[in-house]
Amino acid sequence: MTPEENAHTLAEAAHAASTALARAGTLAKNAALEGMAEALLQSQSEILAANAEDLRAAEGAGMSRAMLDRLALDPKRVAAMAAAVREVAALPDPVGEVTEVRQRPSGITVERVRIPLGTILMIYEARPNATAEAAALCVKSGNAAILRGGKEALRSNTAIAQALGAGLAKAGLPAAAAQLVPSADRELLQALLALDSLIDLCIPRGGPALIEFVRAHAKMPVVRHAQGVCHVYVHADAELEMAARIAVNAKAQRPGVCNAAECLLVDRDIADRALPVLGRALHEAKVELRCDPLSLAVLERAGVPAKEARPEDFGAEFLDLVMAVRVVKDFEGALEHIARYGTGHTEAIVTSDYAAARRFAREVVASGVMVNASTRLNDGGVLGLGAEIGISTSRLHAYGPMGLRELTTQKSVVLGDGQVRS
Amino acid sequence: MTPEENAHTLAEAAHAASTALARAGTLAKNAALEGMAEALLQSQSEILAANAEDLRAAEGAGMSRAMLDRLALDPKRVAAMAAAVREVAALPDPVGEVTEVRQRPSGITVERVRIPLGTILMIYEARPNATAEAAALCVKSGNAAILRGGKEALRSNTAIAQALGAGLAKAGLPAAAAQLVPSADRELLQALLALDSLIDLCIPRGGPALIEFVRAHAKMPVVRHAQGVCHVYVHADAELEMAARIAVNAKAQRPGVCNAAECLLVDRDIADRALPVLGRALHEAKVELRCDPLSLAVLERAGVPAKEARPEDFGAEFLDLVMAVRVVKDFEGALEHIARYGTGHTEAIVTSDYAAARRFAREVVASGVMVNASTRLNDGGVLGLGAEIGISTSRLHAYGPMGLRELTTQKSVVLGDGQVRS
Numbered sequence: 001m002t003p004e005e006n007a008h009t010l011a012e013a014a015h016a017a018s019t020a021l022a023r024a025g026t027l028a029k030n031a032a033l034e035g036m037a038e039a040l041l042q043s044q045s046e047i048l049a050a051n052a053e054d055l056r057a058a059e060g061a062g063m064s065r066a067m068l069d070r071l072a073l074d075p076k077r078v079a080a081m082a083a084a085v086r087e088v089a090a091l092p093d094p095v096g097e098v099t100e101v102r103q104r105p106s107g108i109t110v111e112r113v114r115i116p117l118g119t120i121l122m123i124y125e126a127r128p129n130a131t132a133e134a135a136a137l138c139v140k141s142g143n144a145a146i147l148r149g150g151k152e153a154l155r156s157n158t159a160i161a162q163a164l165g166a167g168l169a170k171a172g173l174p175a176a177a178a179q180l181v182p183s184a185d186r187e188l189l190q191a192l193l194a195l196d197s198l199i200d201l202c203i204p205r206g207g208p209a210l211i212e213f214v215r216a217h218a219k220m221p222v223v224r225h226a227q228g229v230c231h232v233y234v235h236a237d238a239e240l241e242m243a244a245r246i247a248v249n250a251k252a253q254r255p256g257v258c259n260a261a262e263c264l265l266v267d268r269d270i271a272d273r274a275l276p277v278l279g280r281a282l283h284e285a286k287v288e289l290r291c292d293p294l295s296l297a298v299l300e301r302a303g304v305p306a307k308e309a310r311p312e313d314f315g316a317e318f319l320d321l322v323m324a325v326r327v328v329k330d331f332e333g334a335l336e337h338i339a340r341y342g343t344g345h346t347e348a349i350v351t352s353d354y355a356a357a358r359r360f361a362r363e364v365v366a367s368g369v370m371v372n373a374s375t376r377l378n379d380g381g382v383l384g385l386g387a388e389i390g391i392s393t394s395r396l397h398a399y400g401p402m403g404l405r406e407l408t409t410q411k412s413v414v415l416g417d418g419q420v421r422s
Numbered sequence: 423m424t425p426e427e428n429a430h431t432l433a434e435a436a437h438a439a440s441t442a443l444a445r446a447g448t449l450a451k452n453a454a455l456e457g458m459a460e461a462l463l464q465s466q467s468e469i470l471a472a473n474a475e476d477l478r479a480a481e482g483a484g485m486s487r488a489m490l491d492r493l494a495l496d497p498k499r500v501a502a503m504a505a506a507v508r509e510v511a512a513l514p515d516p517v518g519e520v521t522e523v524r525q526r527p528s529g530i531t532v533e534r535v536r537i538p539l540g541t542i543l544m545i546y547e548a549r550p551n552a553t554a555e556a557a558a559l560c561v562k563s564g565n566a567a568i569l570r571g572g573k574e575a576l577r578s579n580t581a582i583a584q585a586l587g588a589g590l591a592k593a594g595l596p597a598a599a600a601q602l603v604p605s606a607d608r609e610l611l612q613a614l615l616a617l618d619s620l621i622d623l624c625i626p627r628g629g630p631a632l633i634e635f636v637r638a639h640a641k642m643p644v645v646r647h648a649q650g651v652c653h654v655y656v657h658a659d660a661e662l663e664m665a666a667r668i669a670v671n672a673k674a675q676r677p678g679v680c681n682a683a684e685c686l687l688v689d690r691d692i693a694d695r696a697l698p699v700l701g702r703a704l705h706e707a708k709v710e711l712r713c714d715p716l717s718l719a720v721l722e723r724a725g726v727p728a729k730e731a732r733p734e735d736f737g738a739e740f741l742d743l744v745m746a747v748r749v750v751k752d753f754e755g756a757l758e759h760i761a762r763y764g765t766g767h768t769e770a771i772v773t774s775d776y777a778a779a780r781r782f783a784r785e786v787v788a789s790g791v792m793v794n795a796s797t798r799l800n801d802g803g804v805l806g807l808g809a810e811i812g813i814s815t816s817r818l819h820a821y822g823p824m825g826l827r828e829l830t831t832q833k834s835v836v837l838g839d840g841q842v843r844s
Contacts, residue, residue: 019761023785096784102806108795110805115787118817196637200817215618221643221818242840249842339441361835362518363445365537373530373838382843383532383834384524395540395622396643397819399831409821412805413783416795418664420671421804 006182007191010146011198013176014119018144021177022116026093028173029140033089036139036167036178037082040132043163044078050159051128058152066256070126071152081132081160084387088136091386094404095142109415114408116142118200121192122389123148123214125206128156135164135178137389141407144177146192146199151184158182186213196220203402205390223398225390227317228258228345230375233334233360235351236267240274242372243350244281247323249374250348252285256319258391259346259368259378263314263324265334266295271327276302279325287321294327315341331356338364345393346370346378367391367400428604429613432568433620435598436541440566443599444538448515450595451562455511458561458589458600459504462554465585466500472581473550480574488678492548493574503554503582506809510558513808516826517564531837536830538564540622543614544811545570545636547628550578557586557600559811563829566599568614568621573606580604608635618642625824627812645820647812649739650680650767652797655756655782657773658689662696664794665772666703669745671796672770674707678741680813681768681790681800685736685746687756688717693749698724701747709743716749737763753778760786767815768792768800789813789822 001009021029040047051073058071100112120143122134131147138145149157157180165175181188193202196219204214205225214222232250234243250261264282266274275298279289283304290309291299299306306325313324314337328334338347348370349360357371368378380388380401388401398406423431443451462469473495480493522534542565544556553569560567571579579602587597603610615624618641626636627647636644654672656665672683686704688696697720701711705726712731713721721728728747735746736759750756760769770792771782779793790800802810802823810823820828 022787104804104806106799106804108799113783117819215641219637221645221816223643239840245840245842253843357837361535361837365441365444365540366833368834368836370836371838372840373836374842376843377528377530377836377838377841378834379843382526382528383836384526394643395831397539397828397831400834406819409817409819411788412790412800412822414790414792414795414799414805415779415783416793416799418661418667418794419799420667420796421675421798421801 003185003187003191006188007195010179010181011119011192011195014144014146014179015198017174017176018116018119020174021139021144022142024142024173028171029093029142030089032139032168032171032173033085033136035171036132036136036164037085039163039167039170040078040082040085040160043159044075047078047156047159047163048073048075050155054153054155063152067126071128073128073156077129081129084129084133085136088140088387091140091404093140094408099410106419107417108419111413111415112410113413115411117407117409119144119146119198120407121146121148121199121202123189123202123204123206123210125150125210126152128153128160131157131160131180132164133387134389137387137404137407139168139177141404143407146179146181148181148189148192154184190217193217194219203389221396222394223392223396223402224394225258226393227343228260228391228393229263229315229317229341229343230259230261230346231263231265231338231342231348232261232375233265233338233347233349234267234270234274234278235331235349235353235356236269237353237356238270238274238350239352240277243274244278246348246350246372246374247278248281248285250376251282251287251323252321253376255321259375260319261323261348261375262316262318263326263341265326265328265337267334268294268327268329271295271298275299276304279304279306282323287323289323289325291325292327295325331359335363342366343393344395345391346375348373348375367393425607425609425613428610429617432601432603433541433614433617436566436568436601437620439596439598440538440541442596443561443566444564446564446595450593451515451564452511454561454590454593454595455507455558457593458554458558458586459507461585461589461592462500462504462507462582465581466497469500469578469581469585470495470497472577476575476577485574489548493550495550495578499551503551506551506555507558510562510809513562513826515562516830521832528841529839530841533835533837534832535835537833539829539831541566541568541620542829543568543570543621543624545611545624545626545628545632547572547632548574550575550582553579553582553602554586555809556811559809559826559829561590561599563826565829568601568603570603570611570614576606612639615639616641625811643818644816645814645818645824646816647680648815649765650682650813650815651685651737651739651763651765652681652683652768652770653685653687653760653764654683654770654772654797655687655760656689656692656696656700657753657771657775657778658691659775659778660692660696660772661774662699665696666700668770668772668794668796669700670703670707672798673704673709673745674743675798677743681797682741683745683770683797684738684740685748685763687748687750687759689756690716690749690751693717693720697721698726701726701728704745709745711745711747713747714749717747753781757785764788765815766817767813768797770795770797789815
């Protein structure tokens with residue numbers, strides 16, 4: 001079969017499964033999720049054997065230590081995967097939720113009812129547990145999932161998807177509700193991206209090359225989970241101890257994720273006093289500081305190790321213990337820097353000033369705007385939105401953490417007694 | 423300048439204007455809308471002169487009577503355009519609305535706040551009043567609008583856009599908040615559709631050729647306002663008088679619009695009794711009936727004029743006083759027909775049976791599902807959603823009538839006291 005034929009077969013099956021899933025009640029979907037979790041545990045040895053092969057190949061290809069760790073599974077991680085699927089079962093079902101009821105003058109009742117989006121193409125990279133998580137969130141929200149993981153994890157993902165399909169089928173739902181794309185080649189992905197009559201939404205999570213490939217080829221709407229170039233802005237009226245705590249947490253608590261901060265902005269009025277405190281705290285957390293000339297001069301005077309930034313360090317997503325540092329002339333300067341270099345992901349201000357807090361919250365365009373809180377808090381779980389499939393950086397209707405609700409749309413159900421339009 | 427350079431200049435200006443618009447308060451936006459309405463009235467003679475030229479050219483090119491009527495403006499229509507802009511000013515501002523507030527265990531307050539989408543590329547066809555309506559809805563919802571009308575209305579649209587820009591500028595908002603694409607050539611449109619870093623959403627309203635062109639070239643998400651192939655299904659337990667009233671209204675009240683019905687489905691159990699009543703009522707409303715063999719036989723026996731349907735009549739959007747008619751074996755048969763031929767726009771059932779009403783409302787996937795009501799009621803104004811920019815048939819987060827709210831997204835504002843992630 002050609003890649004086009006393969007893609008069509010896969011998407012047709014998903015599309016057909018989506019109808020069954022959309023009609024499945026909460027109990028049936030929860031039973032399927034329970035079956036999927038159970039099947040993951042029962043298939044542990046097959047999954048671990050497949051993962052061992054993936055790891056051998058990746059090591060042979062010279063994959064980095066950190067990436068190997070993300071790829072690796074063990075019994076604890078398989079158990080965590082099953083537990084994550086069960087957690088999704090425990091979340092409230094968004095489908096069928098009536099978000100609004102209106103009685104209209106003509107006598108009709110208008111209900112706004114949540115329904116699934118349909119079929120979702122999820123594209124992601126290394127971690128194999130993403131396969132189970134994405135499948136669980138799609139099944140719970142009544143969507144068929146087409147799962148396209150990274151080529152390094154293909155054997156692991158195949159074993160996981162096999163278990164998930166068996167769990168679905170045992171519970172009486174179509175196994176095609178969660179299908180793995182059986183090869184990581186770009187031709188097949190490209191063919192899938194053309195099928196906008198069968199696939200309703202594409203959610204790519206990954207690096208710039210992947211996102212660009214999807215941008216170039218997708219015919220259906222794309223909700224990107226792309227770069228987070230996030231800033232911590234220390235305002236002239238900031239409490240310095242709080243600012244240091246937030247900057248360190250935002251940068252160093254988990255530097256490899258999208259809501260980690262990449263750049264520290266400090267008001268010129270307090271640069272002399274604030275930068276030594278902030279710089280020392282970041283240096284102690286092993287963060288390399290890449291500074292504009294003004295901040296570099298202050299840090300050098302204070303004896304804090306720092307180096308000069310290259311122009312491309314502003315706007316860079318380091319995903320590492322590296323942080324760009326810049327002195328801004330004032331609040332406006334910070335807003336301008338953020339508008340220019342930020343990616344609309346997460347932005348934070350540290351301030352004790354009421355008006356500055358209020359303006360920052362109102363004017364900054366980002367999926368998460370944090371006042372006196374770490375950028376790392378922009379997360380579905382932390383914010384109380386439930387488990388998430390990722391954090392959307394597309395300024396579309398679903399922006400920020402995408403949970404079950406963001407995997408649905410709404411229809412209007414009109415209940416009448418013969419009303420017509422006059 | 424090349425089309426690419428032209429497109430870039432236009433989109434850059436819109437993008438810059440979108441920031442100013444997003445920060446503008448409700449009063450400033452309402453003042454701008456008032457200014458736009460005022461400017462339309464003051465420019466009446468220029469608009470009518472431009473429209474007269476468009477009409478002359480269109481007549482010369484052999485445009486149909488019906489299309490010429492849609493293109494034509496007169497003082498009453500210009501006044502209606504200004505009134506429509508004022509009506510949008512009177513609607514509640516969606517931007518800044520806090521849709522949810524959560525207090526989280528860590529002590530942070532999480533607000534979900536509506537913000538504009540950014541820059542919207544609106545593509546539409548003949549009617550020049552769409553230019554003013556779309557601009558007004560975008561301005562009120564804080565979005566910059568790039569307006570691309572049909573080539574037949576280019577002179578009229580240019581005069582209208584000039585007035586709108588003057589009104590905006592007079593109120594202190596950038597004129598680029600509502601720009602007309604200054605030519606109807608496809609190269610320029612194609613260049614605009616590639617600018618996904620500057621344009622956040624494309625909303626095409628129009629025929630299959632336009633939609634297909636957008637599908638092929640758009641890099642940003644597209645919310646289609648495409649065909650409505652809508653059905654009226656007369657269930658075995660329908661009240662026949664109500665069914666006839668609804669079928670006639672759905673088909674004939676305004677046959678040229680997307681929520682008009684194109685196909686009548688009748689349960690086999692009542693075909694002998696129901697079809698003569700329905701057929702006679704539709705015939706009296708001057709509707710041509712194109713029938714499957716079963717319904718044709720019944721109508722011929724009853725002496726109701728009808729002809730045989732061609733296969734392509736099922737799934738066709740006639741936009742005219744023509745209706746396909748088919749007998750279905752039962753409820754399941756109707757659901758299957760709708761799933762196969764419907765476009766997810768609007769579907770109606772007429773029934774006195776509780777279980778059938780409930781199942782139809784739950785299982786039919788369409789932006790509007792009508793129980794004992796005409797398909798023509800799926801309209802933002804009728805449903806109480808406010809003025810609309812069109813009816814989305816993309817199964818995306820905005821599905822169905824798109825009002826001001828559907829032109830916004832939400833961000834999370836987190837108010838903390840130094841909280842970090844542990």
